[in-house]
Amino acid sequence: MFSLFNTKNQPLNFPPLQLFNTESRSLEIFEPLSNKEVRIYSCGPTVYDYVHIGNLRAYVFVDTLKRTLLYNGYVVNHTINYTDFGHLSSDADTGDDKMMKGLRREKMDVSLESMRLLSDRYIKAFNNDLEALNIIKPTQFARASDYVNEQIRLIETLEQKGYTYETSDGIYFDISKFPTYGRLGNIDLDGQQSANRTEINPEKHHPADFALWKYGTLGWKSKWGLGFPGWHIECSAMAFATLGKQIDIHTGGVDNIPTHHNGEIAQCESATGKQFSKYWMHSEHLQINNQKIAKSDGNGLTMNELYQAGYSALEYRYWLLTSHYRTKVNFSYEALEASKQAFTKLRKLIFVDWADEKGRPDGNYQQKAINIINDDLNTPQVIALIWEIVKDDKLTKGEKRATIVELDGLLGLGLDSKSEDGAKIFSHLKIADLPEAVQVLIEEREIARVARNWPEADRIRAILDQQGYLLEDSSEGVKVSKK
Ligand code: AMP
Ligand code: ZN
Numbered sequence: 001m002f003s004l005f006n007t008k009n010q011p012l013n014f015p016p017l018q019l020f021n022t023e024s025r026s027l028e029i030f031e032p033l034s035n036k037e038v039r040i041y042s043c044g045p046t047v048y049d050y051v052h053i054g055n056l057r058a059y060v061f062v063d064t065l066k067r068t069l070l071y072n073g074y075v076v077n078h079t080i081n082y083t084d085f086g087h088l089s090s091d092a093d094t095g096d097d098k099m100m101k102g103l104r105r106e107k108m109d110v111s112l113e114s115m116r117l118l119s120d121r122y123i124k125a126f127n128n129d130l131e132a133l134n135i136i137k138p139t140q141f142a143r144a145s146d147y148v149n150e151q152i153r154l155i156e157t158l159e160q161k162g163y164t165y166e167t168s169d170g171i172y173f174d175i176s177k178f179p180t181y182g183r184l185g186n187i188d189l190d191g192q193q194s195a196n197r198t199e200i201n202p203e204k205h206h207p208a209d210f211a212l213w214k215y216g217t218l219g220w221k222s223k224w225g226l227g228f229p230g231w232h233i234e235c236s237a238m239a240f241a242t243l244g245k246q247i248d249i250h251t252g253g254v255d256n257i258p259t260h261h262n263g264e265i266a267q268c269e270s271a272t273g274k275q276f277s278k279y280w281m282h283s284e285h286l287q288i289n290n291q292k293i294a295k296s297d298g299n300g301l302t303m304n305e306l307y308q309a310g311y312s313a314l315e316y317r318y319w320l321l322t323s324h325y326r327t328k329v330n331f332s333y334e335a336l337e338a339s340k341q342a343f344t345k346l347r348k349l350i351f352v353d354w355a356d357e358k359g360r361p362d363g364n365y366q367q368k369a370i371n372i373i374n375d376d377l378n379t380p381q382v383i384a385l386i387w388e389i390v391k392d393d394k395l396t397k398g399e400k401r402a403t404i405v406e407l408d409g410l411l412g413l414g415l416d417s418k419s420e421d422g423a424k425i426f427s428h429l430k431i432a433d434l435p436e437a438v439q440v441l442i443e444e445r446e447i448a449r450v451a452r453n454w455p456e457a458d459r460i461r462a463i464l465d466q467q468g469y470l471l472e473d474s475s476e477g478v479k480v481s482k483k
Pocket of ligand 1: 045054055251283
């Protein structure tokens with residue numbers, strides 16, 4: 001994917017890779033634990049529903065991290081998990097169980113088998129989203145229900161070492177036994193202790209103690225009885241099983257910091273007596289109308305909804321990369337439209353205007369891009385650099401093309417696709433030349449689309465698809481090509 005030499009065949013100079021570590025709250029020079037590989041664990045989604053476009057920001061961020069590590073010459077071993085059985089929707093072990101909510105919504109009976117079936121569906125949908133976003137596949141996906149024995153063994157270890165206690169509803173981790181509990185994000189434990197929170201389980205010794213095993217009438221058999229492992233223990237056991245007891249980087253969204261990731265640190269380090277993850281990295285949230293994305297508030301947009309509104313996954317990826325992963329961003333269709341227009345212009349240059357131009361990547365720009373990306377993954381600046389390259393009169397078209405395609409190894413915008421595949425987007429038919437019946441269908445679909453009547457727009461798109469016509473919604477209206 002990458003060439004590590006500049007135009008004069010001089011090796012490029014890699015400045016130290018600096019990453020922001022949530023634990024130290026500062027930029028640190030990345031030094032892997034071993035020379036063999038970099039081990040990364042990323043918290044995956046709870047697969048009870050379609051993920052929303054905010055969730056996907058967390059995986060586009062990890063993909064940028066991974067591409068940067070690869071560019072720097074590292075081998076990466078990466079796990080993403082699927083949480084496919086009940087953990088409670090609030091971090092504090094209270095509230096509604098998301099998987100139960102999914103089963104109720106889909107009118108499925110409450111059993112482990114149904115949970116598996118329900119999650120099969122949403123795992124597939126999540127994988128499709130990752131693929132459409134051009135996210136490099138992790139070395140392994142780990143599914144929580146496939147690692148229940150490992151989770152039980154880890155809880156047993158914690159019990160043997162004296163870190164647990166039992167209440168009437170389960171086995172809990174006793175944070176008072178782990179003095180640095182809450183160090184990630186500097187959690188105010190005393191505040192939690194004194195706050196008068198109604199949901200606090202009165203049997204817990206401290207509000208921040210968390211469930212390792214929850215008794216239930218459903219679940220898996222264990223020495224403590226039937227039940228489910230807690231959410232944090234899932235990730236710890238899967239990280240141990242797939243990557244080992246110590247990993248280089250653990251990632252997630254910022255909401256994972258206070259409870260889930262502090263829980264993971266406490267369990268893992270109590271069990272092994274060693275540091276669990278050397279670096280903790282978190283991506284900021286995506287908001288809509290400056291509010292948290294929540295399906296219950298009706299703003300949990302999915303990729304399918306973006307497609308229906310006429311935007312592709314790569315257009316969404318381009319838009320995401322125009323913000324740094326540690327800044328909060330506000331989603332709007334206006335912003336996405338502006339990105340779509342810029343990205344379309346770029347793709348037209350690469351796949352049409354400069355399609356046959358030959359040249360070699362320019363070493364100076366490559367060097368600039370490395371300097372930028374190694375400074376805590378500054379993708380907005382890499383995108384700005386690409387536009388600088390487009391405008392640079394000192395480079396030939398061939399050199400511009402080669403340099404941008406090279407830098408796309410970092411951005412993953414699909415600019416390295418085969419020219420013919422990329423050019424397909426621009427080989428459109430004139431609507432007036434199409435059979436009249438097809439024109440009528442296109443017109444009807446356009447009316448449905450403007451009215452945001454997605455089911456109708458989809459129905460018509462499917463009919464046209466069967467007749468061999470591909471539709472692409474663009475800022476200049478619908479574009480049609482023949483399959
Ligand atoms: P969940 O299924 O809630 O565990 O979320 C899966 C991933 O998405 C986690 O890494 C979350 O931190 C992340 N996430 C959740 N909501 C958002 C959001 N609005 N913006 C960005 N990332 C999010
Ligand atoms: Zn996790």
